[in-house]
Amino acid sequence: MEVRAIIKKWQPGMKAFFSTFPWKNVLALLFFLVLAFIFWLMLFFQKENVEGTYRIPLKYTNIPDDVVFDNPLPPFLEVSVADNGAQIFRLDMRKRDSLEINVTEITEGGNKVLQGNQYEQLIRSQLFPGTNIRGYYPMSISLATSKLQRKELPVVFDGEITTSRANLVADSATFIPEVVMAYGSQQSLDKLKGAVTEYTVFKNLKATSQLPIRINNVGGVKFVPSQVDIYIPIQEYTERTFEVPITVTHMPARLDVKFFPSRANVTFSVTLEAYRKIVPEDFSIELDYRKFHSNEDGRVELELTDRPSSVINPRISPASVEFLFESKTER
Structure with missing residues (x-):
């Protein structure tokens, strides 16, 4: 009741205020502001040598399974460019895809560093033809690798499986594939007897299921594949x-x-x-x-x-x- 009384008290004053408010002046002001913005945008589009800086994600593909990189790979590239305002505006609005770095293709012939013209050509694939590249970081990317030892390991489940009422696990869960290849130093591989999955809980399963599950990370070891399918046979009991x-x-x-x-x-x-x-x-x-x-x-x-x-x-x-x-x- 108190809130209603306050609203009732202020209602006549609010009506009087909005009835006398200079709406025409406000609308005129907004119109001129929009007009000014459009003129500014036109001038910006015609302006030359407008600079912009962009972050481009890097995606590394075709990496051999039996190697590890000697140096950490940068996850993105910072590039500074210059172009007319219209093109810079288009770059700002454009959704930037990842820059793909084909490791096998680049390292053919013993080349271990991505730099120079080869690097710039890749960067230009993400820009417009007339855009000038002022600079980029990192200036080069080391793709040097070391050979790893390998060992075939059985997949081992770590987790829990529960079924809904009146259902039970009919048999042991199996994996597709049942074995994976582990790559790493001989010392690291000697410690492993199996490729253990990430701890996973499958709850209230009602029917036979085939579900994805990841292999648990082990420092200095790479598993291929890093994800397998677990097959859980369920029957009604x-x-x-x-x-x-x-x-x-x-x-x-x-x-x-x-x-x-x-x-x-x-x-x-x-x-x-x-x-x-x-x-x-x-x-x-x-x-x-x-x-x-x-x-x-x-x-x-x-x-x-x-x-x-x-x-x-x-x-x-x-x-x-x-x-x-x-x-x-x-x-």
Whole structure:
């Protein structure tokens, strides 16, 4: 209410102010300002020897895999130019593409430094034909390289894979390609047993996926390729439970054993395809008398001794049972 009262109080004054404001004078002033700018722009376009300085990104291509540069490569070029105003204006408005430096082509014949006429011709490809080059930095680019040793390494995954509910990873993740080439000094390569990926988390995967993943950087070592694809097979799973009897081996002929309970529940995950093919007889919980007969607490841990290879994450409940030995009666 207080804000509305203030607005209501000032509203008549604001209306009176804008109704008496000299809009015609303001519009006339803006018109002359625009006109002055247009005249200035025309004079600028006709002016000769207008200078400008531009930063051009550098892009290095066709670099041999088995070499490393002896000196850091500059990421961009600073060039100072002069031309008439119209051309300078066009350069200002123009989107500058990267200046491509073809390393293999330039270093053919033993040339290790980009400089002189060869360098200027590349720079001119980014300018207009009549534009004068006043100067540029760096004046030269060293493309000297040293030969590297190489070693083939298997790709190793570092990260986590989780699936959405009712889905599981059906098999181990694989890589495309499975091996990469590492280039570096012999000392650096001797320390590497595998090309480890960057730590990556793949969350809530719902279907078989092929995803890009980068190889983790190692100082002084170059991996080719530096990025691979990880193939993660995902299948839809369901959970099932069977009741399995507890049996025992190597029992003395004079003894019987009773377990409490005598059966255990085995819960497991299985693909929908294999769901109907699995029966309780595929599982066994078999205990060895020699391993538990001396347990003083009268309990024994259960262990699943046989199961189909297609089941995943089997669990036994209860995890342990009580046992009691009885002597057999002679007949």
